[in-house]
Amino acid sequence: MEEPFVKTEIRKDENIVYKRTNLLVDRPLSYCPGCGHGVVHRMLMETLQEMDIQDKTIGVSPVGCSVLAYDFMNIDMLGAAHGRAPALATAIKRLWPHKFVFTYQGDGDLAAIGTAETIHACNRGENFTIIFINNGIYGMTGGQMAPTTLPGMRSSTSPYGRDVQTMGHPLKITELIANLPGVYYVTRQAVHTPNHVRKTKKAIRKALEQQKENKGIAFIEVVSNCNSGWKMTPVQSNKWMEENMFPFYPLGDIKVDGKLVEKKETVVKE
Amino acid sequence: MAKIKGDILVNVERCKGCEVCIAACPSSTIAMSKEVNGKGYHFAMKVNNDCTGCMNCAIVCPDGVITVFRGKVE
Ligand SMILES: Cc1ncc(C[n+]2csc(CCOP(=O)(O)OP(=O)(O)O)c2C)c(N)n1
Numbered sequence: 362m363e364e365p366f367v368k369t370e371i372r373k374d375e376n377i378v379y380k381r382t383n384l385l386v387d388r389p390l391s392y393c394p395g396c397g398h399g400v401v402h403r404m405l406m407e408t409l410q411e412m413d414i415q416d417k418t419i420g421v422s423p424v425g426c427s428v429l430a431y432d433f434m435n436i437d438m439l440g441a442a443h444g445r446a447p448a449l450a451t452a453i454k455r456l457w458p459h460k461f462v463f464t465y466q467g468d469g470d471l472a473a474i475g476t477a478e479t480i481h482a483c484n485r486g487e488n489f490t491i492i493f494i495n496n497g498i499y500g501m502t503g504g505q506m507a508p509t510t511l512p513g514m515r516s517s518t519s520p521y522g523r524d525v526q527t528m529g530h531p532l533k534i535t536e537l538i539a540n541l542p543g544v545y546y547v548t549r550q551a552v553h554t555p556n557h558v559r560k561t562k563k564a565i566r567k568a569l570e571q572q573k574e575n576k577g578i579a580f581i582e583v584v585s586n587c588n589s590g591w592k593m594t595p596v597q598s599n600k601w602m603e604e605n606m607f608p609f610y611p612l613g614d615i616k617v618d619g620k621l622v623e624k625k626e627t628v629v630k631e
Numbered sequence: 632m633a634k635i636k637g638d639i640l641v642n643v644e645r646c647k648g649c650e651v652c653i654a655a656c657p658s659s660t661i662a663m664s665k666e667v668n669g670k671g672y673h674f675a676m677k678v679n680n681d682c683t684g685c686m687n688c689a690i691v692c693p694d695g696v697i698t699v700f701r702g703k704v705e
Pocket residue numbers: 424425426427443466467468469470471474494496498499500501502507587
């Protein structure tokens with residue numbers, strides 16, 4: 362097909378201002394169209410590239426849609442059993458204290474089956490970074506209700522909406538762990554608009570830089586879409602996320618330099 | 632007078648047609664093709680010459696399939 366509107370005088374190598382990082386392996390991502398996982402992968406790899414720590418970083422991938430993260434991130438990685446990434450990362454960081462270590466986990470992985478591992482690694486004050494993708498659902502297995510599913514939100518196992526009387530309240534695990542003394546930095550971000558993506562990248566940079574200081578866990582939640590599980594188009598899911606997820610999971614810093622941030626934004630409202 | 636202009640190059644076979652880039656573009660430069668790629672997705676394409684090379688589309692693209700150029704034209 363003839364490509365229209367090509368600016369041949371601009372489309373030259375020396376004019377490239379943005380290009381997919383080669384720390385992402387050159388193969389198609391396994392994620393659904395429009396899924397935020399891909400953006401977080403790219404921001405993480407760009408940050409490692411900018412810090413020049415590709416060969417000094419070890420990642421731990423979860424069980425969930427991002428189970429194959431090691432196929433996409435061109436760094437050393439291990440795959441953990443479901444929810445056990447923080448335990449594995451603890452061992453890695455203690456054995457190689459000079460490596461940069463992170464876990465990459467979904468909400469089902471981190472806040473359901475792995476709750477104990479998450480809380481204890483945070484409470485022990487391990488020195489790695491946790492990247493937590495909260496899409497309010499078990500994406501990989503077909504959109505079942507997760508601990509993070511909003512009140513009234515439909516999922517394949519709450520087809521009439523989550524009823525908190527019988528199904529319990531959503532768990533704000535990020536606010537919970539922010540109160541633990543072993544946790545040094547906690548922030549909640551998003552990746553559905555360019556500005557949000559830039560902020561998420563800054564947060565990742567800050568978290569990785571802090572690993573050099575051995576001050577404790579850095580925890581970055583990214584509120585993300587699961588358009589397949591939510592049964593919406595990607596663009597609709599991003600709008601739904603702004604209208605429904607962000608009021609419940611407000612974006613912004615929750616703990617900085619070991620101190621809880623006193624802000625109206627982070628006040629928990631049900 | 633020299634003007635700064637931008638251009639994008641979409642890796643058509645890797646585009647999944649999610650349309651997230653369309654919403655991110657301040658100059659309405661991107662729309663979906665009528666044709667489909669090898670995977671059956673409509674793909675992102677340029678529909679005007681107003682690109683400024685701001686990189687918004689490329690940054691937000693979940694599959695990282697957009698390369699952005701920026702340069703001076705006389
Ligand atoms: C021990 C064990 N229990 C259950 C499963 C099934 N399982 C696979 S992924 C998943 C949930 C993943 O959800 P989440 O962590 O939110 O990741 P997402 O796919 O949403 O990114 C479950 C329950 C499993 N693989 N192993």
